[in-house]
Amino acid sequence: MRAAAFLDRLPETRRPALWLVLLCVLLWLPGFFTIPAGDRDESRFAQATRQMVDSGDYVRIRLGEVERNKKPAGIHWAQAAVVHGLEAVGIPARGSIWAYRLPSLIGALIAVLATCAFGRTLVGRRAAFVAAAMLAPCMVLLVETHIAKTDGALLAAVAVAMGLMGRAYMAPGSFTAPQAAAFWAVLGVGVLLKGPIAPMVPLLAGITLAVMDRPAGAPLWRLSAPWLAALRAGWGLPLMVLCAAPWFVAIGIATEGRFFAEAIGGDMLDKVGSGEEAHWGPPGMYAAIFGITAFPSAWIVLRSLPGSWADRMQAPVRFLLAWAVPTWLLFEAVATKLPHYTLPAFPALMLLGARWAMDPLRQEAPAWMRWLGNAALAGVAVGLPAVFLGAAFYAGRGIEPFAVLGIAAGLFMAWALLRMARDGHWARAALAGAILAVPVYASVMEGVIPRMQAVWLSPRLAVQVAAVAPGLPADRFGVVGHHEPSLQFAMGGGIRLLRDGPAAAAFLAEAPGRIAAVNDRQESAFRAAAAERGLAVKELGSVTGLNYVRGRWVTLSLFKVE
Template structure:
């Protein structure tokens, strides 16, 4: 076990922590949490989150506390803002190992944990200051605890009620922390996942059946009490300070309406999460094809699904179905289903790796899945090479090295796919994934100097003298993090015109295209104080990757004043 944990620790260091501070805080949701935690440390108000020096009621407090503590320990910066997410990635990998070791065997747990640590989905979210990966950890830990608390023991002949209650208590604490991190979904998903497991493994009373366990009222009260003990004090304090408006805004607006309406997210089709899951599991997702012959044997009655496999299937299915039924969908919502998916993938791959010889008969299905993974990595390397004209802020040599490393990794996986050595493909693909992820981190997210928003912020602070300041459609969320100055978000063009036509001096950050259009239509008189070239990731389309065009895909961002 210690050897497995040490190796997983090294893998997680490379995929979650190496270069964590590279890349500016993005003009995205990440800026909300990084900046709100900075304002928390600066103001000393550890009860109510503030963003852009205004109340922020959208999310509970726990993730802000995590980031604020990191700021206190290491100073305000990109790495400190992202450490809680990286730690959650490490925790999810280790938790997957422990679950796999307990439900299956050590090899399955270790392989599944490696899949979690090297999957593109967890890598990308683990390097952003967002509460979603910590939430996924709390949900995964709570789900495991509830299943162990009410399910039939898989290894030991019996589990004492006291030990079951320990599992339930741990699950309750995790649900309480998840409630403090993101909201009621931390209660809903574990409960929905454990319900069919309990129903399937409940006491039947038939002779010869494995004896299940029937939770008592005291067990339910234990779970409810611990969840309340962990989460209620902060919500009650917020109720006391801000009244019922906060409770209504958070529980109804930020949870019920976000799930059931399109107020916050555009409606997306029911199948929206299928490609998201496949992309999040890359480069391992092609091995899902190995499930097809297994399920064919299951449906024909020649293979039974084990109790541990049923648990993993139900655990993975609940988040997928739950979020697929929602109106407002976001890709990162589906993160809690990746650990059980990794367990099932690990079982499928290991089943095709015979124990006995070092050189085994060629596994054609496994080889073709590995070949598909190699082609995906090769395509990624080609796209990175083609995108170099857009990555103007990067060191050119690093972009070339990155695409070269990814290409070599793809070729290595292709060779290993058709090797007859037992561990050649899993080990090579894990190493190739690490090399690919680090290449992306140190090429795409590594600027030769300051990034555009940091350059703009440096000039801004040099010319700022207390005048009103605003942004329009660019650096809307992250400029305040680097300037420490409240920014007005001018959403409509008319608001920009009115702002720049004031008689007193103002500052505005706006793209050249938007300013030229408003100047042409309204005769604005402005003076440019600074300009930077900016590649907006939110504007990336398939065309951008296949046929990059700097004149079309790059924006010129201006800092202007009306005097």
């Protein structure tokens, strides 16, 4: 009874930011410091930043000796600033992956707080708090806080920019020049983080609103956008460009135009048309996995959609739909699909869900939608730790007790939330879902994943190399059959990525004091090539693990010339 009353009082708190920060800490810190650097994107971003810090070149982005002309430098600058800041106060951070994750976590926190602060204009103070609490535990956001790349920081830029745009839309007469400047400056930062994605969201929303707000019976070309003058695009657009242009000019000069050719032609257009890097997905995929990516809040958002569409003539609802729907549809149409792509639409969806949960006259969803939401909630609550129970068993951990505890926590979570839903306590269910997700996530992120040693092949190999050859320079180490970026982060960008066994033998023959790691598939060819060269090689040890990116077990043996 006391817990229920406490949950009912939470939307009335006078310190919503404090409660939200505490919630985010409880949700996101498990595993943040203990999960090793992952493959592949996280280690690519972190190692490129580390090379920036080591070299002092903050214009060009490199991974080893290869130019990485895919994304702008904004996230690398943020990561480098964190590393420099930590080292300035005596915390060794250059080789710690958690330091490179901090901008993602801070960005996610800003997005949650912005949803609460700016959402008040659209759905009211209490519902905005509930919406922010619904956003914090979304699984896709939790994952992004644990990955050192762009999307957590990008969400912060989108949430702040769209919050400011919402104020301009709702009250254009009171929208000030400093607020407009903040809107365009934040979009400029977003461009430095991930190119056109940040300005794309308000652009699509603005076009949608201008069409929807036109006078009844007016032709399509007679658009209505009084909020546009409040945004002061005349000087705002140049401000946005000014925030991003210096680096784009510098990188264009430094790479002789290769950055733009590769980033636009080789990265962006490939994602639109061909499902880059085997990440193709059919239209509708994001809707199909929404129950997972937005767990545990998806079941409330799903129930809110019919009522939100029915209330689309209300200005706040119209703005939130214009924020979420066009962005969502665009990503559904793009061939390349990754779960985090639709994240910029999540704050709007959570605000719609919280608005519905706080409305005593809420419109109930059809039975099939209610059943789908309930099934997604219960299925993910129990299924997430169950999947990692199986994964730990496959990786040789046996029956992982933390995963068993996670299953128990998931069962209790599903039972408690479905009971609240039966009684119609939807705001309480929204807040309880965020709180009850803490032990479910912690069991996996802190209890299981860091302890699955078999999948952390790169850090284990780096430890083995350090044990047999302390202080070995990176350029004296070569590897065959494990070219994962996590190994570059663990051992340095200067390591040699060798093609096959004969290349490893040639590498050892070129200079004394070198060590080569050769995978089991190439070991016979390596030994034969070494014998042909008259090399007497000595095995220094081996590491066996699961390359989870490729889905196969690998044994890497270390060799040197006697």
